[in-house]
Amino acid sequence: MDKPDKSTTDQVSTYCYQCVAGPDLLQVDIEDGVATQVRPNFSAAEIHPAGGRVCVKAYGLIQKTYNPNRILTPMKRTNPKKGRDQDPGFVAITWDEALDAIAQKLNKARADGLNDKSGFPRVAASFGGGGTPTSYMGTFPAFLAAWGPVDMSFGSGQGVKCYHSEHLYGELWHRAFIVSPDTPLAELIISFGTNTEASSGVCGIKRHADARGRGVKRIQIEPHLSVTGACSAEWVPIRPKTDAAFLFAMINVVLHEADRSRLDIPFLKERTSSPYLIAPNGFYLREKTSGKPLIWDLKAGKAVPFDTVDADPALEGEFKVSGSETGADDVTWDHKKIDCRPAFSHLVEHVRGFTAEWAAKVCDVSADTVRSVANQYLDHAHIGETIDIEGMTLPFRPVAISLGKTVNNGWGGYECCWGRTLLACLVGALEVPGGTLGTTVRLNRPAGDRWKSVKKGPDGFMDYPMNPTAKGEWISKPTTRHAHRTLVPLAANSPWSQALGPTHLAWMQQQQGFEKLPEPTAPDVWFVYRTNPAISFWDTKAVTGVMAKFPFTVCFAYTHDETNHTADILLPECTDLEGLQLIRIGGSKYIEQFWDHQGFALRDPASKPRGETRDFTWISTELARRTDLLEKYNAAINRGAAGVGLKGKNFDFSLDEGSAHGVEDIWNAICRAASAEVSDGAESQGLDYFRKHGFRVRKYSRQRWYLYPEMVAQGLRFELPYQERLYRIGQELGARLHEHGITWWDRQLKEYETMPNWQDLPGLWERALSERFKVDIDDYPFWLLTARSMQYSWGGNAGLQMIHEVASNIAGHGGIIMNPAAAGRLGLSEGDKVEVSSPSGKTRGAVVLRHGIRPDTLLMIGQFGHWATPFAKDLDVPNMNELTPMMLELTDATGSGADVVKVAVKRIGAVT
């Protein structure tokens, strides 16, 4: 008989925030001082959207802790030569030696000036996982804050592996750094490649499963049948990178085939720029005196400012009006009795040619399918209906459109984001129950509260902290190596902005420099934590080559990997189950993490630190002490750099700024402040309370899931469909760049349109690759794509045996997924070893045949191709990143590119 497990001695509560869809709350069994088992935290069942359950990745944490391949002592490089072909010759050193060596470099950098001769910060840092490393780095953010300027432009996947266009345009249009369907209420979800079941975490998966349980219809439009496609009611195998055409055609069907009564006319009139009259030069026609955009009031029969009370704005028609028009750099035109049409009329005309039949040819999808999807969208929109949300009556529009990574990254991302958000506006489904929502803000402030981030801006829209483009204000001398503030106005200037810039430009700049920008310089000190850009970025060979030239690299190292192969110092930190930290949970965060509660959760060590590993907070404090930054460091903690301000309205648990504090003392103070914050000062329990309970929350109103109430309260409009502001900014940016002699960004300037036009996106890729590498693109007949894996995404867990084992149950892990008919034409069979080559690189792997993929498409799941990471390096799994070049031609105006490249396949061996 199975024997009862009697040896369980203890259990601690902690969290897993390995991926952006976290955090998950969990409990860990401890036996004889050893963490042995991960369990759901059912004590959080009432407050956690997924009932306290835990993602598969969290179950890898036990093995992660006791992995024999871990680095357990600080190490230093003994081979001064760096590169993939060089043995680093790491040898163990003491913490004192390691920290002194780092402090010496930092102190010299400070003495030399925080910025170098090119104006770039001497210290750089790269963190992976969409910001999740902050949930593991203790008080390191306070150290960075104390330090001063830090260049975070060396990306590890940002702009390439994220939802980049959505981040930027989403924040502009509806404070949506992340966009999500209101899954708990949606009836129809049209997903363009959103891999929900692989990347939306436990909350997303639970919500979508619940939605399917109540009969939601999700249509997955994607070149391959992903796990998300598998879980959808319908799969539409669209040609890669043609999603924008499908969306444009949906808009065409809605505007040219459906009756106007199918639209949410009041929403369009009151909550969008649809009625704004457009002047001849493409800018709004404005009232001359106030400068306010004009609308045509059907009641009064004349043009009035957009905010005129009781006006009935015309959406369509042509009207004779007078006013002024303001273009770029404040150029103005006066107009008298000219014919003007509202933005909506322009929109109708703009999409006239994007018929379902046109899209059918572009997308390789039938016109009936396009039409059917558009009409279903209208059918499920529930125009005119309302719903009660905690006592507030709100519009009920249970239709949503979501966009996947490669859909909203790179060229075409803008078009797709615009099309998606516009479709939501047409039926009034933006930021209302059931519709398309933003879940978090990162570029606007405050980052923790979407409602508070809604601030009145110009022309009746929300304000947006654009990087300046006006003459005299434009930042001609970049502050970071990827020049995000110089090139990308939308990237703004929040702590997150660097990550939202064109991060591959930082790597490219190190290789080639950019004309008229400062001379490229390597950072004096480069910190790396929880990221492996030598695997996770594009053109991994080039990236590896660049980092090998950095003079001093400090990696917080778990195991040996491809990035820390070039490190000078390796610091072994207490990993997930060994370190202590408190983080914020709930409210409205990434992906589908919008909760009915918000508060804090503790990462309570479940295992004693192995070897000489140290808590990240201890490391941070030591670095601060050795660089004479202790006061600033403590002050930063007191301000809230570690997640919670220690001084509030009714409480003050501030640390003495003059001394070094112990790890538990710091987190005890933070826990006390958290208790006070969550209870409005009524409670002040510290670490012991959180150790006992694991988390502490308070109610978060569901009304705050929706931006609509705040927009109404402030009388604001969503800035759609017409992009007058971006159009102006684009012209200004172009003027500044040209004044500065920069013409290499001209292609990107074309994205600043009033409304996006279709561009042949597949052709754009083909031409760019063909011209750059001087190849006949017909020799590369397949589109190569990638997809996230539930078991691996963001986890940095390719070296974990258990994760590999369970992931292997899902087809395609470890190979190249290919359509059998396409394989047959090449004489390929299941398991055959093939070489996949793009114009810029080659990789190898085994063929995995599946019917659920287009014959012109190949798929490589996840990011592998390891050559240094123990265990992972023996998996012999291909990585698309080796085949994707970093190219300015394939960089869009937001600075992102897409995971798509054309490839050829060649058999190199039979099944082994």
Added chain:
Amino acid sequence: MTRWAIVADLNRCVGCQTCTSACKHANATGPGVQWRKVLDFEAGEFPDVTRAFLPVGCMHCDEPPCLDVCPSTATGKRDDGIVTIDYDLCIGCAYCAVACPYQARTRVDSPNAAYGGKPMRHEAVREQWDRHGVSQKCTFCIDRIDEGRAKGLIPGVDHEATPACVNSCIAGALHFGDTDDTDSEVSRLLAQNKHFRMHEDLGTGPGIHYLWEPGAEDAAAVETAPMVADPVGLAAVSPKLQTNWDWRAAANFIAGGTGTGLFAAAALAGIFAEPLLIAALVAMALVATGLFCVWLEIGRPFRFINVYFHSRRSWMTREAFAALPFFALGAASLFIASPVVWIAAAVCGLVFLYCQGRILRAAKGIPAWREPGIVAVIVSTGLCEGMGLFAVLAVISGIDLALSQTVTPLLLALLGWRYFTWRQYREALGRRGAPTSTFKALESGFINLSPPVQLITAAFVALSLVVPMLLVIGGLLAVLTGWGFKYTLITRAAFTQGYEISRMPARGAGKSAPGIKPGWMVR
């Protein structure tokens, strides 16, 4: 009564493998061992393709094939439907593993070490030594159920009393409860949804139910999943060659069959002539060698005694019991020249041989074995091999030619019977369907029971009427072709049942679609 069962809602399952991982944690299973896992199915051809995920594990069957075959009392079944394994009694013969049509059982012989070398700290702390060398599988987290119930908790409702996989399921796809309780959630789900169970046609009454579409409908109404002989991308769910029984098990069927057949032939001859002691010796040596080989294969070899002291009516147990009088009487027959003793020993040998046939037939997890006609094939080929070997020994020993002339027609008759049983078996297997790879294996090679080979064998035997020495060749061919067939049957044609999905589930507002039985065909 109580009948614990799992209901898996395929509309909800996303294939995340969280249950797989939670099970590994809860039960401290070793690397590569998955008591619970989720399969990835695909059906149809581009662009009309559907994909679904199917959680599998021990089905805790109403009629568990593993229980029927267990030679000791290690495998048990409780009144509440849970199929158990007593690790202290299990001898590790892996018969249950080949009998399970759900591939739910595993045997692990070495300590857990996911990275090889020394076990990690958590592996060392949780090493389950009692599971070494014995069969293991999902227990439905029996301890949680029992301890939970002792506290007044309800399995499937209270987490503390619910299997870890169900607790962990992030999609809410897995449900646990008592299907005999009409008020339970699992009963409600079954009443409100169309559902199927895997391999329903095998009559095992599995305890995992799969919901595939809303709406009430009798499970029996589910259509049979279409077989797809050569599916692509479905290797993980298609039948696989079993690895539990290797050449050592094959040796038992080979040597046991020939040995008992030889003894029977010798006993028969002994009625009419001087007993051929060498034949008896060789026969017993063969049977003993076969049993020694299979003993080498079991995980806990010194527990073989449990077959006798904790016996159940498994055909393996019966084989073991038949071996005792066979050896005793066989040994006696060397010293007592009594045809009665010889015949008695031979009868025991024939019982042993029959048991071997029934052992294979009871192995429901292997389509090539469980086909009813396999019993006659095993018996007929055993006798054929025995008679063939006897003929060889007789000729070599210079036995009277008249006896040889008697052996020849007998051997011809046996060859004819063997061919008949083989054809019956093969045709029935073809009609019923089997893994594509099984057919390929059975049809490959030269040393088998196929018509040309048997014709050649029979020709040599028949020609021995003219040229007596050809009986040696004919006899050897009778032996070798039987051995070849059995070696193929045990080690090369023994593909598992594999998995199938009766219906691809409706997802949300979508429609369900035909399922798939990959890697199967009729032939």
